[in-house]
Amino acid sequence: MLRLQDNLGRTFPYLRLSITDLCNFRCNYCLPDGCEEHHHKQSLTVDEIRRLISAFARLGVEKVRITGGEPTLRHEFNDIVSTIKQIPGIQTVAMTTNGYRMDERIESWLKAGVDAINVSIDSLDARGFQTITGHDRLQEVLNGIKRGFQLGMPGFKVNAVLMRGHNADQLPDFLNWIKDQPITLRFIELMQTGDNQDFFNQQHLAGNTVREQLLNSGWVRVVRHKSAGPAQEYYHPDYRGRIGLITPYSPDFCDDCNRLRVSSLGKLQLCLFGDQGYDLRDLLQSDQQQPELINRIRNFIQLKQDKHFLEDGFTGGTATLAQIGG
Template identity: 35%
Template sequence: MAAQPVSRVVRRVLRAGVRSCSSGAPVTQPCPGEPVVEVPSRPRPFLREGAAPFSAFLIDSFGRRHSYLRISLTERCNLRCQYCMPEEGVPLTPKADLLTTEEILTLARLFVKEGVDKIRLTGGEPLIRPDVVDIVAQLRRLEGLRTIGITTNGINLARLLPQLQKAGLSAINISLDTLVPAKFEFIVRRKGFHKVMEGIHKAIELGYSPVKVNCVVMRGLNEDELLDFVALTEGLPLDVRFIEYMPFDGNKWNFKKMVSYKEMLDTLRQQWPELEKLPEEESSTAKAFKIPGFRGQVSFITSMSEHFCGTCNRLRITADGNLKVCLFGNSEVSLRDHLRAGASEEELLRVIGAAVGRKKRQHAGMFNISQMKNRPMILIESCLQSR
């Protein structure tokens, strides 16, 4: 489908202001009740003068401090995005095997106590979980937690955002891969484009800045809309984040569908040669740029062409309670099983520390990743990468 002229698309979008189940991934862990592998002794460095020491349990063998935790609240989703899951869906974990609200909060408290200062709630689609507002409110009470974010497809955002903001939600990422309503339905296999746009404008109305918009770029599908997305940042406080298409079970990835960061950047520079690169934030996954005079900015998530493993500070807990230390890794450890076996806080920390200590320097190369056995994306989190 050909993109419409920038001005026409942008005008239409602006008017529209009034869019992660048990898997086959191997679980590497000591069984509950059995001795836990001791964590190698690691120093307890300080983040800054006068600050509490950062936990050695969250520092890997390469010295990376993991201060950012992503928690999947559900495996369910009300969309069927092509890059995320097969059209028929995926087998879901039985409810009894998913983390309860109290288990989620118990793990969150433990990680924050050890040095995590940012938590992002993902899915599946986190906003279909009935107690999501209460979870945000409970997280807000954790001393030392500075940021509570959420990654959502935006379908329920306009309705829930006032409550979420009051509860303490401080950052929003919204998935939107096209500005053409018909193409939206093709990509996500559901209706809802105007609900997503309503959610974006509600976030702006409530003062979130920037509102991050995640766009997975796929050749032959939406790479012709790059300029349209960038044009939105002229008048709106958006951070449009172009994400390289990544392989996960069930999304039929192939190299020809991937549009690299450099190719996307070249396209933007042809239209806006004045595009300026912004300083990179510590541990950021994004390469950020801004057009002088525009309110917003654009970023690139370059997981495939230029990995950012060296500064990775992220850990993930899946909806069924497995700790993943790398998005692209297939090694997981079940924190749920240890919780339910009555593990003490110290025992949980040893399990976490051992997993973090095994984290590799970097993920596999682009072509090796495509052959790796991993969960479908929907069973890890709702959008491929979001800061």
């Protein structure tokens, strides 16, 4: 099997695939005015996705995370999951969702082949959740997690973006929530994008502040699996759940990068904050184009840089995280 490897020797078993840039939430750190511009109807077709993932699987990708926007807004979502699941070499199909109607639909997701679910819950307070997301749907999301456990899900990952004025004081509530549940709660450091500079300046909270609180309370860092995401995970013997920290402003954050991204329009994004995407869509029109597609991907990987330059205020072409799914 061919293996994707860049000039720094980093390998890439993990692909994040956006299947739409449309989102129906209005999170204040991402789309405070709602999704005004999107290319939902021009998104990759199911056949194009099959060809894309088949090529990446031949290059050593084992894990695919389906993202958006909100990926479940695609009416073919379950078809996309089952298609990817059947591709030889793909071991894990994960998804990231805002939890919209999750309580009603999670059973169909699991039947389609979803292996792992990340869901965003930025506050466990209903009023705080509504303030952040623009929707009074916290209980709906929590019910979705409960339903998932009833259906046999071994655990969930829950994403919460750290913000000074919204949830920075809610760590005790989150810890109490995961004490008896197999939930990995991932605190994500707020990232600056092209459209949120003022909000970032007001709300950014360094993830190291949470790390210090955890270490002082007996939490211990876990060794990361080769196909894991960017979170540094911590466990505590008194808790069933775990804590993950995603701290993109840490100086060594990019050293062990193992993931690539493809946009809903078929552009390979070498970094979340890359200046441009590299088009693959013209080579997704027939199965006979696989050799050329594989060669193009391998050539583009050599353009991947050693870091993202976020600490210098560079946000590349990422205006909002909904463009490429974070």
